[in-house]
Amino acid sequence: MRLVMDGGTKELVADPKSVKVNKTTGTGMDIEWKDGHRSSYSFVFLRDACPCALCQEERDKDGRQPGDSLKPVAGALPIFKALARPTEVEPVGKYGIRFTWNDGHQHGIYSWEFLREWCPCQDCRNRRMMNASAGDKKPN
Numbered sequence: 836m837r838l839v840m841d842g843g844t845k846e847l848v849a850d851p852k853s854v855k856v857n858k859t860t861g862t863g864m865d866i867e868w869k870d871g872h873r874s875s876y877s878f879v880f881l882r883d884a885c886p887c888a889l890c891q892e893e894r895d896k897d898g899r900q901p902g903d904s905l906k907p908v909a910g911a912l913p914i915f916k917a918l919a920r921p922t923e924v925e926p927v928g929k930y931g932i933r934f935t936w937n938d939g940h941q942h943g944i945y946s947w948e949f950l951r952e953w954c955p956c957q958d959c960r961n962r963r964m965m966n967a968s969a970g971d972k973k974p975n
Contacts (some may be wrong), residue, residue: 848872849951854932856924864932866950874954879904882919882936884953885943899952 848870855865876884884901885891897906910951923935931946953959 849946849948856921856932858921858924861918861920868951872951872954874956874959876949876950876955878919879919880955881934881945882938882940884945885940886945886949887940887942890940890943901949902955902973 843876847869850869851866852869853867857863857865860877863875864881866874868916874970880902883899883904886901894901911973917937920937921934922937923941925933927933927944930970931944931949933941934942
């Protein structure tokens with residue numbers, strides 16, 4: 836994964852230095868990457884970003900990116916939905932992490948590369964927007 840800045844190339848390190856999953860407090864997950872970048876993911880963001888094939892297909896149909904919530908259906912009454920929280924969290928080798936969500940979903944394996952690529956911080960969101968406007972469909 837590479838980030839191009841001012842004519843130079845900067846490598847994004849998709850290798851965590853530390854990972855803290857705040858399951859008890861329900862606040863989300865914090866990652867400090869080996870290059871010093873810090874990412875904070877809410878559990879709602881992570882559930883909406885699930886990288887499994889089923890969730891990716893649903894996002895593609897709706898034109899959503901990982902982390903984007905469902906778009907409200909015009910004229911439909913809002914239905915109460917509990918906030919996404921993991922009931923279980925498990926490492927997947929050195930590759931990533933898997934959550935079992937309170938809605939029963941458990942198919943997504945969140946690779947470190949995927950998490951770094953979709954970091955929700957403003958700098959990373961700006962980078963993805965710049966890459967998209969330059970013609971890239973997938974952020975790099």
